[in-house]
Amino acid sequence: MATPVIEARNLSIDYRIDKQWLNAVCDIDLTINPLQIHGLVGESGSGKSTLGLGMMRYLDSNARISQGEILFNGDDIARTSLSQMRSIWGKEISLVPQNPLDSLNPSMRIGKQMAEVTMLHMGLSQKEALQTAIQALEHVKIADPEQIIRHYPHQLSGGMQQRVMIAMALSTRPKLLILDEPTTALDVTTQAVILDLVRELIKEEEAAALYVSHDLGTVAQLCDYVTVLYAGEVMESASVQDLFAKPLHPYTAGLLSSLPNANHGERNSRLSTIDGVAPSLAERSSVCVFAERCPVAIEKCHNEKPPLEQTVGNRLGRCWRWQEIDSGDIIPRNKPQGFITENNQKEKSGLVLAAHTISKQFGEYSLLDRLLGHEKNYVQAVQDVSLGVGHSMTVGIVGESGSGKTTLARAIVALISADSGTMELLGTPLPVELNKRDKNALSQLRMIFQNPNDALNPYQTVETTLGRTFKVLSKENPSATEISERIEEVLQAVGLAAAYATRYPNQLSGGEKQRVALARASIANPALIIADEPTSSLDVSVQATILNLLKDLRAQRGASYVVISHDLDVIHYLSDWIVVMYLGEIMEQGSSEKVYELPMHPYTEALLSAIPVPDPTARHGHIRLDGDIPSPRNKPTGCPFHTRCPRYIGDICKHEAPPIRTTDDGHQIRCHIPLDDLAITQKQSTPERTV
Amino acid sequence: MGRYVIRRTLTLLLTVLLTSIIIFALTQLLPGDVAKLVMGREASPSEIDNFNERFGLDKPMPVQYVRWLGGFLTGEWGRSYIQGNPPVRPLVTERMANSLRLAGFTLLLAVPTSILLGIGAALNEDSWLDNAISIVSLSVVGLPEFVTGIVLMNIFALGLGWFEATSLVSDTMSLLDWIRILALPAITASFVLIGYITRMTRASMIDELKKSYVRTATLKGLPRPTIILRHVLRNALLPTITVIAISIGWLMGGIVVIENVFNYPGMGSELVSAVEKKNIPVLQAITMIIVFIFALANLLADLLYALLNPRIRLE
Numbered sequence A: 001m002a003t004p005v006i007e008a009r010n011l012s013i014d015y016r017i018d019k020q021w022l023n024a025v026c027d028i029d030l031t032i033n034p035l036q037i038h039g040l041v042g043e044s045g046s047g048k049s050t051l052g053l054g055m056m057r058y059l060d061s062n063a064r065i066s067q068g069e070i071l072f073n074g075d076d077i078a079r080t081s082l083s084q085m086r087s088i089w090g091k092e093i094s095l096v097p098q099n100p101l102d103s104l105n106p107s108m109r110i111g112k113q114m115a116e117v118t119m120l121h122m123g124l125s126q127k128e129a130l131q132t133a134i135q136a137l138e139h140v141k142i143a144d145p146e147q148i149i150r151h152y153p154h155q156l157s158g159g160m161q162q163r164v165m166i167a168m169a170l171s172t173r174p175k176l177l178i179l180d181e182p183t184t185a186l187d188v189t190t191q192a193v194i195l196d197l198v199r200e201l202i203k204e205e206e207a208a209a210l211y212v213s214h215d216l217g218t219v220a221q222l223c224d225y226v227t228v229l230y231a232g233e234v235m236e237s238a239s240v241q242d243l244f245a246k247p248l249h250p251y252t253a254g255l256l257s258s259l260p261n262a263n264h265g266e267r268n269s270r271l272s273t274i275d276g277v278a279p280s281l282a283e284r285s286s287v288c289v290f291a292e293r294c295p296v297a298i299e300k301c302h303n304e305k306p307p308l309e310q311t312v313g314n315r316l317g318r319c320w321r322w323q324e325i326d327s328g329d330i331i332p333r334n335k336p337q338g339f340i341t342e343n344n345q346k347e348k349s350g351l352v353l354a355a356h357t358i359s360k361q362f363g364e365y366s367l368l369d370r371l372l373g374h375e376k377n378y379v380q381a382v383q384d385v386s387l388g389v390g391h392s393m394t395v396g397i398v399g400e401s402g403s404g405k406t407t408l409a410r411a412i413v414a415l416i417s418a419d420s421g422t423m424e425l426l427g428t429p430l431p432v433e434l435n436k437r438d439k440n441a442l443s444q445l446r447m448i449f450q451n452p453n454d455a456l457n458p459y460q461t462v463e464t465t466l467g468r469t470f471k472v473l474s475k476e477n478p479s480a481t482e483i484s485e486r487i488e489e490v491l492q493a494v495g496l497a498a499a500y501a502t503r504y505p506n507q508l509s510g511g512e513k514q515r516v517a518l519a520r521a522s523i524a525n526p527a528l529i530i531a532d533e534p535t536s537s538l539d540v541s542v543q544a545t546i547l548n549l550l551k552d553l554r555a556q557r558g559a560s561y562v563v564i565s566h567d568l569d570v571i572h573y574l575s576d577w578i579v580v581m582y583l584g585e586i587m588e589q590g591s592s593e594k595v596y597e598l599p600m601h602p603y604t605e606a607l608l609s610a611i612p613v614p615d616p617t618a619r620h621g622h623i624r625l626d627g628d629i630p631s632p633r634n635k636p637t638g639c640p641f642h643t644r645c646p647r648y649i650g651d652i653c654k655h656e657a658p659p660i661r662t663t664d665d666g667h668q669i670r671c672h673i674p675l676d677d678l679a680i681t682q683k684q685s686t687p688e689r690t691v
Numbered sequence B: 001m002g003r004y005v006i007r008r009t010l011t012l013l014l015t016v017l018l019t020s021i022i023i024f025a026l027t028q029l030l031p032g033d034v035a036k037l038v039m040g041r042e043a044s045p046s047e048i049d050n051f052n053e054r055f056g057l058d059k060p061m062p063v064q065y066v067r068w069l070g071g072f073l074t075g076e077w078g079r080s081y082i083q084g085n086p087p088v089r090p091l092v093t094e095r096m097a098n099s100l101r102l103a104g105f106t107l108l109l110a111v112p113t114s115i116l117l118g119i120g121a122a123l124n125e126d127s128w129l130d131n132a133i134s135i136v137s138l139s140v141v142g143l144p145e146f147v148t149g150i151v152l153m154n155i156f157a158l159g160l161g162w163f164e165a166t167s168l169v170s171d172t173m174s175l176l177d178w179i180r181i182l183a184l185p186a187i188t189a190s191f192v193l194i195g196y197i198t199r200m201t202r203a204s205m206i207d208e209l210k211k212s213y214v215r216t217a218t219l220k221g222l223p224r225p226t227i228i229l230r231h232v233l234r235n236a237l238l239p240t241i242t243v244i245a246i247s248i249g250w251l252m253g254g255i256v257v258i259e260n261v262f263n264y265p266g267m268g269s270e271l272v273s274a275v276e277k278k279n280i281p282v283l284q285a286i287t288m289i290i291v292f293i294f295a296l297a298n299l300l301a302d303l304l305y306a307l308l309n310p311r312i313r314l315e
Ligand code: SF4
Pocket: A249, A250, A251, A288, A289, A290, A291, A292, A294, A295, A296, A297, A298, A301, A306, A318, A319, A320, A321
């Protein structure tokens, strides 16, 4: 076997918090072989970033390596001096960080920042180094690199910035690349392109990489080998095929089956979940760290810490019961409890919400602009959007950044006023301005937000928050007993024990806060709840419980939902009807089944193709979109998608707005290509990827 | 950037214009009848009318304002009310020159010192050096200027005789003479500024050192001094520019106490005496100058800030 590029043995890293050393990652064994892309997955707080950066001996100022060694080039870099590390950093090990904009110096030109590395490590002159930078940018497929090196970071899009970081990291031909959540800040279509690029370049440069991520989909698509981290410890480590095909650790098994596409489009069953929350640094136990949440824990697990040992083949695992799991004697995950039976309110006729041609512009046109004769510079955030939400129905709105999905949600609940268009709630007109809406409209239409931290008042207990909302929204003045009864009822509905009533938000976990937010939204029995990215600030295992809850609530209470997300899997799992938006306009809408069938809008097709499937055997779709999403400020003419459309048919796309093509069941596609032709070409061919 | 410069300049002009109205209005509100105050209690009604006519005080307020502003802009700043009615302009411009000298000398002392101290403290965050710098700069800010002024004067002027204790300014003085006069008031003013600017620099430097791009630079393998000089300093000093601009305004008009301790003929002390004597033309002229210089310093600071910050420059 080849000598590993880097190898950590018994590595532990501690943080000093409140004058105490707390263990953040513990007893890690991690080996990366040449040409390997090694995935390091974990949820927030698992210590994956600490470990990822720790592997290159980069520690926060309050951290230390308390035990173990890191072998690189035969040296133990856990012990070498910092000045020796300087000849390794940037030369033999480079980092591609999570947030490229913050990671570039805002007041230095791209070229200069890139040139620095090669001047330092390869002794190039400034001129040669700039030339090398241009080549490196060409390598990451940046058009017009001579121009780009003269730009400042903020002038580039997120995708471009990340390409610059990748080009810079590779410019000294390092042996090892550490990628720390490199695509988390990017849209899914850009992510797909960047991941392709990373895979290609790493193979080409014959480097090895450590890919740190929370996203099992991208890990499955990119990595050869995977290490799963939980509460600072390695739970399991295996080749990507083995791990996804047959997880031997209950945590891995739980994670995989809590993904929203884990039940393969079976939208009527619950997702399996991992109950409880991960322990904080101070609460790490000396027994199995997963025991509190493990569905198959036995007494031994609570008394003794399992060792990290070789399991099947050369896999590593840390579980007392891996043999039983391997033989199939136990199934190490929560069985989702049965099917969700919908009540049949769906038969009710009429719409809960109807929106007609909603538009919203942003932008200012100041006196000075007028004096200087500047053009009006508006952002058309939402344009002529019409949609309807039926009884007991979930409508999912999906789109990338700049799609206008959040603006649309805010216009519906009147957090901002639409410029034009009309709305009806339960058949009665719904004014666009908040102050014109009556109490009934307010109580029938509630919203929950992406970040529950911002939405809950930190100085109010759960009880106070819920009670106030109920009092304000109720028609009759409810008595104190009525209020507390109702609070108990909704807390139960969202799966929180009655004891939670007296807690403050800082005593709740992220998932619990989102439950409280849901309880508050549903306390006055609204007809419609708008949920804006309800799970995107949560870990996958917690996300699953919230998704289940949303389904249950709908089934039990018959409310309708509009769910907004950038995550097509979440939307697909939750929704009966899907709306796909791009640059403020609806590209396609239809029933969940129809949107996933051919013909589909070329943008939907590209979006689906870009989703990283958490299954290494299902290779990525092949459609990749060029360039970045245009700024809504300079929205393309004609079809807004024409600058990136892989099925572009000519000038007509550029100059004329496409027609809405509707089928009998209300499925709408806005494209110049007739639906039959679209279906035929989509069946036959994957469009050539234009570079 | 062009647009930005235009906008900022227009804002500056508007600000100055608005303040001119406020200044004019406020000086009208000063208690007491100007003519009586200036001419003395025994002045006859005809003498008072005469005074009012000569200084245009009999005209309606808006007319007075327009006249005054027009005169101010064309360099005709009127005549002082005090004996002999000397023209205001030479008097005020001389004071302004003195104030500018003192301000310039103070900044020359204070800015490099405090930036160095701030950087030193930030780079050694929480060390004994940082603590020492923090304690000294805090206590120096807390000391009243007349205390520092008098202590310094007693030691270095009256005791050691290195510098002058009072400021007898004349046209024929050499640079060295100027330094002997400026040194003590400038050091006294510096004490206050060093306190502020040091803490500002320290805070923004510490902020900047925590940013991700510093990690990127470190992980390029660059040596620490290069990272500080090439990457961090420029970004860290941006907020300091604004603080310096504000201190220019303070040095021009706000250091009356220091000027008095050293008997320095700056604008601040003249302003106070103009208020006492209700010498309105002088009062208005000085206030306008201070406002203008203050606004100008802010404009320059903003432009410099924008120039050093591509996110604004390339807006
Ligand atoms: S050791 Fe026990 S508690 Fe830990 S993962 Fe295995 S079965 Fe679960």
